[in-house]
Amino acid sequence: MHELGEWWLDNVAPYRMRPSSVGAVGKRLSSERLGVLADVAVVSLTSEQVQEWQSGLLSGEDALSPSTVADTRVTLNQVLDCAVDHRLIAINPAKRVKPPRVPKSNGRHLDAADAQRL
Numbered sequence: 001m002h003e004l005g006e007w008w009l010d011n012v013a014p015y016r017m018r019p020s021s022v023g024a025v026g027k028r029l030s031s032e033r034l035g036v037l038a039d040v041a042v043v044s045l046t047s048e049q050v051q052e053w054q055s056g057l058l059s060g061e062d063a064l065s066p067s068t069v070a071d072t073r074v075t076l077n078q079v080l081d082c083a084v085d086h087r088l089i090a091i092n093p094a095k096r097v098k099p100p101r102v103p104k105s106n107g108r109h110l111d112a113a114d115a116q117r118l
Contacts, residue, residue, distance in 0.1 A: 001045060002038040004088075005029035008079045028075040033057075037076075042083050047096035050076070058100055066100040073099050 009029060013022050031038040037045065037053050057069045064072070073094065080092040110118070 001040050001042055002029070002031050002034055004042050004083060005034065005079055008082055012082055025075050028072040029079065033072060034076075042080070042088055045080075045089070045093050047093040050094050050097045054097060054100065066102045070099045070102050073097070 006029070009022065009026055013025055017025065027033065035053060035056060037049060040049060054069060054073060057064050057072065058066065077092065077094040080089070080094050083089045084092050
């Protein structure tokens with residue numbers, strides 16, 4: 001999976017997103033972030049493995065925020081869609097895994113004093 005991610009970063013990402021975004025996307029496809037999926041051949045990847053990977057990112061001592069996991073999942077989904085387009089796999093296993101629920105933030109509102117300081 002890591003090799004496909006590297007190929008996608010070199011051949012697809014630069015032409016589909018802003019240059020400033022490619023670095024962030026590269027981090028999402030790093031071996032560290034992909035974890036157990038990094039060494040899985042794309043043709044062998046199952047939706048169960050994607051679900052376990054996503055759950056692992058959300059739990060434990062080094063858990064990531066739901067929004068970070070959701071963004072990472074979107075990138076994985078794009079890479080796997082590309083693999084489908086190139087007929088490396090028949091279906092995208094990430095499509096069968098629901099994204100994590102991302103809590104809505106209330107946002108930050110400035111009071112009059114904060115607005116005045118700006």
